[in-house]
Amino acid sequence: MTSLWRRHRWWLTPTLLILPGAVLFAVVILASSVQSLWISLHDWDGFGPMVWIGLGNYRELMDDPQFYVSLKNNVIWLVMFMLAPPIGLAIALLVNQKIKGMRLVKSMFFIPLVLASVAVGVVFTWVYTPEFGLLALIFRAFGANAPALLSDEHFVTFAIVVAALWSQIAFCMVLYLAGLNNLSEELIGAGRVDGARGWNMLRHIVLPQLTQVTFIAIAVTVVGALRSFDMISVMTRGGPFGSSSVLAYQMFEQSIFSYRFGYGAAIASVLFVIMAVFITWYLTRIIRAEERGA
Amino acid sequence: MYPRPVPETAHASRRLYMTLVGAILIVWLAPLFAVILTSFRSMADVMSGNLWGWPTEIAVVENYTAVFTQTPMARYFLNSLVITIPSVVGVLILSTLAGFVLARYRFPGNMLIFALFVGGNFLPHQIMMIPVRDLMVRLNLYDTTTALIIFHVAFQTGFATLFMRNFIAALPDELFQAARAEGATPFQTLIHVVVPLVRPALAALAILLFTFIWNDYFWAVVLTVSDDVKPVTAGLANLRGEWVSAWNLISAGTIIVAVPPVVMFFLMQKHFIAGLTMGAVKG
Numbered sequence: 001m002t003s004l005w006r007r008h009r010w011w012l013t014p015t016l017l018i019l020p021g022a023v024l025f026a027v028v029i030l031a032s033s034v035q036s037l038w039i040s041l042h043d044w045d046g047f048g049p050m051v052w053i054g055l056g057n058y059r060e061l062m063d064d065p066q067f068y069v070s071l072k073n074n075v076i077w078l079v080m081f082m083l084a085p086p087i088g089l090a091i092a093l094l095v096n097q098k099i100k101g102m103r104l105v106k107s108m109f110f111i112p113l114v115l116a117s118v119a120v121g122v123v124f125t126w127v128y129t130p131e132f133g134l135l136a137l138i139f140r141a142f143g144a145n146a147p148a149l150l151s152d153e154h155f156v157t158f159a160i161v162v163a164a165l166w167s168q169i170a171f172c173m174v175l176y177l178a179g180l181n182n183l184s185e186e187l188i189g190a191g192r193v194d195g196a197r198g199w200n201m202l203r204h205i206v207l208p209q210l211t212q213v214t215f216i217a218i219a220v221t222v223v224g225a226l227r228s229f230d231m232i233s234v235m236t237r238g239g240p241f242g243s244s245s246v247l248a249y250q251m252f253e254q255s256i257f258s259y260r261f262g263y264g265a266a267i268a269s270v271l272f273v274i275m276a277v278f279i280t281w282y283l284t285r286i287i288r289a290e291e292r293g294a
Numbered sequence: 295m296y297p298r299p300v301p302e303t304a305h306a307s308r309r310l311y312m313t314l315v316g317a318i319l320i321v322w323l324a325p326l327f328a329v330i331l332t333s334f335r336s337m338a339d340v341m342s343g344n345l346w347g348w349p350t351e352i353a354v355v356e357n358y359t360a361v362f363t364q365t366p367m368a369r370y371f372l373n374s375l376v377i378t379i380p381s382v383v384g385v386l387i388l389s390t391l392a393g394f395v396l397a398r399y400r401f402p403g404n405m406l407i408f409a410l411f412v413g414g415n416f417l418p419h420q421i422m423m424i425p426v427r428d429l430m431v432r433l434n435l436y437d438t439t440t441a442l443i444i445f446h447v448a449f450q451t452g453f454a455t456l457f458m459r460n461f462i463a464a465l466p467d468e469l470f471q472a473a474r475a476e477g478a479t480p481f482q483t484l485i486h487v488v489v490p491l492v493r494p495a496l497a498a499l500a501i502l503l504f505t506f507i508w509n510d511y512f513w514a515v516v517l518t519v520s521d522d523v524k525p526v527t528a529g530l531a532n533l534r535g536e537w538v539s540a541w542n543l544i545s546a547g548t549i550i551v552a553v554p555p556v557v558m559f560f561l562m563q564k565h566f567i568a569g570l571t572m573g574a575v576k577g
Contacts, residue, residue, distance in 0.1 A: 009479060009480070010480065011401075013479065013480040013481050014395045014399045014401075014480055015395075017391040017392070017394065017395050017480070017481075017484070018391065018392045018395040018396070018407070020388055020391065021388035021389060021391060021392035021451045021455060022392060022407060024388065024444075024447065024448045024451060025410075025411060025414060025448055025449075025451050025452055025455075026410075027448075028422075028426060028429070028444065028445060028448035028449070029414045029417065029422060029448055029449055029452065030410060030414055031425070032421075032422035032425035032426050032429070033414075033417055033421045033422050033425075035424075035425040036421050036422060036423075036424055036425055039424055039425070046424075046428075091318075093296075093297055094315065094318070095315060096295070096296070096297060097297075097299055097300055097311070098295075098299060099300065099308065099311075099312070101312070102315075105315055105316075105319060107559075107560065107563055108319055108322075108323060109319065109322060110559070110567075111323065111326065111556060111559075112322075112326075114505050114509075114555040114556055114558075114559045114566075115326075115509075115552050115555070115556070116508070116509035116511065116526075116527050116551050116552060116555070117509065117511065118509075118511045118527045118528075118530055118531055118551065119527075119530065119548045119551045119552045122530065122534060122544060122548050123325045123326070123328075123329050123548060124325065125534075126328075126329075126345075126541060126544075126545075127325055127328075131343075132343055132345050133345075134324070134325070134328065134346055137346055166325075171570075174567060174570055174571065175570070175571060177567075178567065178571035180296065183295075183296055185295070188295070188296050201296065202296075205296075206296050223416055226418060227418060227419070229419070229420075229511075229512050230511045230512060230527075233511070233512075233515070233531070234511075234531055234534070247420075248418060248419070248420050251420045251423070252420065252423070252512075252516075255423065255424060256515075256516070261424050264420075264423075264424060265424055267420070268418065268420040268421045268423065268424075269421065271418045271420060271421065272417065272418055272421040275416060275417065275418050278416075279413050279416045279417075282416070283409055283412065283413055286412070287405065287409065290405075
C-alpha cells in the first residue's frame with residue numbers, strides 16, 4: 001500500500017489537493033447552472049413532479065410584456081453603468097497627488113465600495129423620499145417640487161441606477177488609481193518634453209497605458225450592471241407595477257413569490273445567455289493574454 | 295506622475311486644491327453623513343421633519359439601544375458573523391490547495407479547469423438559484439447558516455482560486471526546483487514553500503471575501519427565512535418594512551450593517567486595495 005502510494009503520489013497528491021474545491025464548485029455552481037437550463041424546459045411549482053413542456057416557457061416569455069420591460073431596464077442599467085469608468089477615472093485623476101492627508105481622502109472616497117448594497121439602497125430610498133428627502137429639499141430651495149422618483153415609472157430605474165453608480169464609481173476609481181501608479185515615468189517625461197499637456201497628454205500618453213485597467217473596469221461594470229438585484233429588491237421590489245424590474249428580479253419574483261420555477265428558470269437562462277456572450281469575450285481575452293505570457 | 299503634482303512651494307494652489315477636493319468629498323459622502331447624523335436623532339426630530347438639519351438633541355444611546363433590544367438586530371449581527379467567518383476560512387483553504395495545483399502542475403485539462411473556475415464566477419446568481427435552493431431543501435439544510443456557508447464557500451472558491459493561482463504562479467521557479475531537488479513531496483512543498491509565501495495574498499483575499507460575504511443579500515433571502523439564521527443584510531430589509539418612517543432607527547440599523555466591512559477596510563486598507571487590483575488586473 002505505502003509503496004503504491006509512494007510510486008503514485010507525484011500525481012495523486014495534486015489530484016487530492018484540487019479535488020475538494022473543484023468538486024464543490026462543480027456540484028454547487030456548475031451543475032446547478034446546467035440544471036436550471038433543464039428545468040426551464042418544464043412546468044414546475046417546486047414541489048410536485050416536473051412536466052416537460054419543451055420550449056413552452058420561452059414561447060410564453062416572448063409574449064410577456066413584463067419580459068420586455070425587464071430587458072429594457074437591463075439595457076438602461078448597462079448603458080448608464082458605463083458612466084462609472086470615466087467618472088472613476090476623473091476622480092482618480094483628481095486625487096492622485098502626494099500631499100499630506102491625501103491617503104485619508106482617498107480612503108474616504110473608497111467607502112461606498114465596501115458598503116452593502118442593501119445599506120446603499122436604504123440610504124438612497126431616503127434621499128429620494130418625497131417631501132422629507134434630500135432631493136425634495138434641494139428642489140424646494142429652487143422653489144420647485146421634486147418628483148416622487150421611486151413611484152414614477154419613467155424615472156424609477158434611472159433613480160436606482162444613480163444610487164448603484166455610487167459604489168461602482170468607487171470601484172473603478174480604485175482600479176484607475178492603481179493604474180495611475182504604474183504609469184511609465186519615462187513616457188510621461190518624454191511627453192512633457194514634446195510639449196504634451198492636459199487633454200493631449202491624457203489622450204495620447206496616459207490612456208494607452210491604461211488599456212488593461214480600462215478593460216477590467218468595463219468588465220466589472222458590465223457584470224455589476226447585469227447582476228443588479230439587491231438595490232431593486234430593497235428600493236422598489238420591481239415596482240411600481242413592474243416598471244423597475246430587471247431579468248434577475250423578475251426571475252426571483254416568478255420563482256419565490258409565484259412558484260413558477262420553470263418560468264423563472266427560463267428567465268434566468270436568458271440572462272445567462274446574455275452574460276455568456278460577455279464571459280466568452282472576457283475569457284478568450286485573458287486566456288490569450290495568459291498564452292502570450294507563458 | 296500624472297497629473298502633474300501640485301508643487302510643494304505653491305501654498306495658495308495647494309490650499310485651493312485641498313479645498314476643492316474636500317468640497318467634492320463632502321458631496322460624495324453626503325448621503326452617508328446624513329445617515330450617521332440621523333442615527334443620532336430623537337424621534338421628536340424625525341416626526342417634525344428635521345431629517346437633514348442638525349439634530350436638536352442627541353439620542354444616539356437611545357436609538358442604538360432600541361435597535362439592539364427591540365429588534366432582532368443583535369441576533370442578525372451574530373448570524374452574519376457565524377456565516378461569514380467560517381466561509382472565509384473555508385474559501386482560503388480550498389483556494390490555496392486548488393491554486394497551488396493549477397499554478398505548479400501541468401496536466402491535460404489544467405487550462406479548462408481554470409477557465410471553468412473563472413467563468414463560473416461570472417455566472418448570474420439567478421441561473422443557479424432554483425437548483426441550489428432545491429439541493430439545500432433535500433439536504434435538510436434549507437433555512438440554516440450551514441446552507442449559506444456551503445454556498446458561499448463553493449461560489450467564492452472560483453474567484454479565490456483564480457487569485458491564488460496567479461499569485462503562486464508568480465513565485466520564483468527556483469524555489470520549486472530546489473524543493474524538488476531536495477526530494478520534497480508535493481505536500482511538503484505546499485506546507486514549507488507555498489504557505490509561508492502566500493500570506494500577503496491570503497490577507498488580501500480574506501478582507502475581500504469578508505466584504506463580499508458579509509454584504510450578500512440575494513442568497514440570504516433565497517436560503518433563509520427565520521430570524522434565527524438571517525444575516526444583517528436580509529434583517530435590515532425586514533426592519534425597513536416594519537418601521538416605515540422611524541428613520542432614526544432605520545439609520546442606526548444601516549450603520550450597524552455597514553460598520554464591520556468599513557472597519558475591516560480601514561484596518562487592512564493596503565491589503566484590500568492590493569487584493570482588488572491584483573485580482574482584477576491579473577485576471
